[in-house]
Amino acid sequence: MGTTADKLNKLKESKAAIKAAIEAKGVENVGEILSEYPAKIAAIPTGDEYAFESQMLILPVRSTAITTKEGKTAAVATNDHIKIVDADLKHYTVKEWNERSVANGFDNELIAPPVGFSLECNGIRTILYWPWQGEYYATSGSTSKSSNAMQHSVFEYDQMTGAREGTDYHGTVDENLGTHAAGSHFAADWSVTVTEDDKFELYCGNTKQRWIMEKNCGNVNAMIADNYAERLEAMYVQNEWLRHRFAICSGITSSEVEGTITDVEILNSVGVQAQVGEDMFFFINGQNTGLKAMYNTNNRYSVNNAYYFTPDHAEWLYEQQKANGVNMNDTGVNSAERPLLSPGAKGAEAITVDGYWYIITPYISRPGNSGTNYDWNMADSHAVYYIKSLGKYMAGEKELYPYWTNKNIISGLINYLNSYEKWDIPGVLGGNVWSCVRNGGGYGWYVGMGNGNLYTTNTNGTYSVVPASAF
Known part of the structure; x- marks a missing residue:
């Protein structure tokens, strides 16, 4: 039989494992008091409760413990209704993605890269891909340019x-x-x-x-x-x-x-x-x-x-x-x-x-x-042709608004991918993002990611463009 010290160490290890398992299920503030763990376990969202949560506009922010490349532990703001999507269109919670990365020694060459995240809330289920990144030059070929944004479409659009x-x-x-x-x-x-x-x-x-x-x-x-x-x-x-x-x-x-x-x-x-x-x-x-x-x-x-x-x-x-x-x-x-x-x-x-x-x-x-x-008014509708070339559709305001209400969770997901796995993907959106919905011949709707407001403006403006697809 082991010594008393061995038994205490095993108890300590078991307690830590139980705590990590509870946190991984999305329960916040688990604490260190073992006698409170049964109540914390009862608080784990399951079944109908988990499904009900997917209808919420503002998802609860939980904390997931991840393991770094150096073997240390860190906490990431998460909710399992927002998952990382890879190039094979497989969905992973931050915990699942991290476990795979640990097993692969954090070698990005061994896995399909992240292409965006799936969002399941407020009654929608969609994949939002990373926004377009590039340089937008003036029609005349001058040196002025706008980066990481594009026009929605030609200023006057005779939409029948x-x-x-x-x-x-x-x-x-x-x-x-x-x-x-x-x-x-x-x-x-x-x-x-x-x-x-x-x-x-x-x-x-x-x-x-x-x-x-x-x-x-x-x-x-x-x-x-x-x-x-x-x-x-x-x-x-x-x-x-x-x-x-x-x-x-x-x-x-x-x-x-x-x-x-x-x-x-x-x-x-x-x-x-x-x-x-x-x-x-x-x-x-x-x-x-x-x-x-x-x-x-x-x-x-x-x-x-x-x-x-x-x-x-x-x-x-x-x-x-x-x-x-x-x-x-x-x-x-x-x-x-x-x-x-x-x-x-x-x-x-x-x-x-x-x-x-x-x-x-x-x-x-x-x-x-x-x-x-x-x-402005270069050939065609820039955002339309770009999104069409990807085989996706342009995100609408009903999908962009939950992006804003859950920016802290999305920010945590993106920060994890960039800080701990060095993917160098675009940061969380903070400016204006085009919706695919137009409002008259020369106007389109957009969501201001700084304040969450919805506006219309001339479509010759240069804003972020987010491809999307259903799942």
Whole structure:
């Protein structure tokens, strides 16, 4: 039999193990009094109580004991309804993740990296991935940039919410409509109609393309909408619809099947990357179309609206880009010194229409602004195309608000991953974050992570963007 000292040591070790087990189940302030442990065990949330907790907006903050690389013990603010998600989309409590790291000797190469966290509270179940990180350069190619934030979408976004049809204004090229002359349009008509299964069909007469979109994905007040995946898809569909509506003819014939899409290169007159000061032209299959790679100025619905992006504006911007040595391929800011405006965004493409290649160019309009402030309204909806390229949807305010109410728990999770495991992931959000819900043609909702308030603002603002997916 062991000595009295041995028995006391075993009792001490058992007490410490019991205390750690209780704390791991989310019970706070366990203390050192052994006689109180039965009550603490009874306080462990289980069954219906645990399920009920998942409906709370503000989750209880608990403390999880973790083991460091040095073998020491530390406490991390946690709640098991917020879990770490890895690249294999497996969910782990902080304790489970830490135990695996201890077993692997904290070798990050042996496990799939953390890509975000799952959030189960307030009646939602979603995965929120790390926010976009990158540098956002001005359209003109100037050195100014915004980091780790992007525009929601083009300032004016004609988001169709009902059946309608119309004709686009194309200015001085109207006399060439349907002639296939370089720089002309095939047609100007467009429509949004209701299908037999009660969806929207968007038709572009210029390139004969059609898109299907769910109803109830348009503008609506915040805290009402929750079909975020459908809303992201609707914004993507309408972006593509607009891009095609303002396609221009290259004047080059095509033997490809109607609707075939190919890449367009933007090079100098002899077919190589333009240097500073050189003109830039659209090339299709190695052939120079003779059309300068300036922005399409045809996105306007009336002749005399001075607020729209005019040919004079396009000329000014084009000269700035030449002076700054901008590579116009992809999104227009793609030189070694000036990274892509946002990943996933589209540049120029060409599509076969009636035996000719039509160039689908970036469109621009900027209502309500004057002067030479051209740093916004680059092609397409940056956040939309970025999120679409990931196969996710953009988080909505019903998911971002619980992020704010539980920032202390999320902060603890992120601090653990960065401080104890050196993952170098983005810190907890403290600024403004875009919601996927729009409010009118030029406004979108966002959540201020500093105070938790919900606001709307012009979509040309640069805020954080959080991808999301359901689980």
